Amino acid sequence: MAKATIVKEFTFDAAHRLEGYQGLCQNLHGHTYKLQVGIYGPVKNEAGAADDGMVWDFVKLKQAIKEKIIDKLDHQYINELVSFRPTSENIALWMMKTLLAANIPVKFIRLYETPTSYVEIHEGDIGE
Numbered sequence: 641m642a643k644a645t646i647v648k649e650f651t652f653d654a655a656h657r658l659e660g661y662q663g664l665c666q667n668l669h670g671h672t673y674k675l676q677v678g679i680y681g682p683v684k685n686e687a688g689a690a691d692d693g694m695v696w697d698f699v700k701l702k703q704a705i706k707e708k709i710i711d712k713l714d715h716q717y718i719n720e721l722v723s724f725r726p727t728s729e730n731i732a733l734w735m736m737k738t739l740l741a742a743n744i745p746v747k748f749i750r751l752y753e754t755p756t757s758y759v760e761i762h763e764g765d766i767g768e
């Protein structure tokens with residue numbers, strides 16, 4: 641069966657600070673984060689089915705990411721929500737773990753902290 645990766649993009653606004661950072665990022669500041677989530681799987685081939693020709697319905701994917709990630713982080717102070725240092729890398733790893741735990745077959749997460757800085761995490765990159 642043919643396979644494909646589909647990608648859905650989101651933005652959210654959040655504040656953070658990097659404790660112990662030698663520079664401006666130790667201060668409270670905000671970002672408009674851009675998140676891209678890639679889902680990999682078979683392209684369903686079932687004539688008449690609602691999801692015929694799809695890997696996952698973009699609408700269902702949007703609802704799932706919104707519930708699990710965006711609604712939790714949008715307009716929040718990330719330091720108060722998590723126990724890790726909220727770098728882009730750690731935030732993206734948390735996103736990957738959260739989505740895999742919800743049985744969403746994420747292939748990759750790309751998280752832009754600024755228009756010129758992003759991190760990419762692939763399935764399998766999560767350590768213990």
Ligand SMILES: Nc1nc2c(c(=O)[nH]1)N=C([C@H](O)[C@H](O)COP(=O)(O)OP(=O)(O)OP(=O)(O)O)CN2
Pocket residue numbers: 658665726727728729753754755756757
């Ligand atoms: N590897 C990482 N390095 C840095 C992180 C991070 O999460 N991972 N985060 C920061 C700061 O939070 C900072 O907000 C980002 O810095 P920077 O990309 O330099 O932001 P600018 O707005 O200055 O971006 P420009 O496009 O270069 O103007 C620091 N480092």
Ligand SMILES: [Zn+2]
Pocket residue numbers: 656665669670671753
């Ligand atoms: Zn920052």
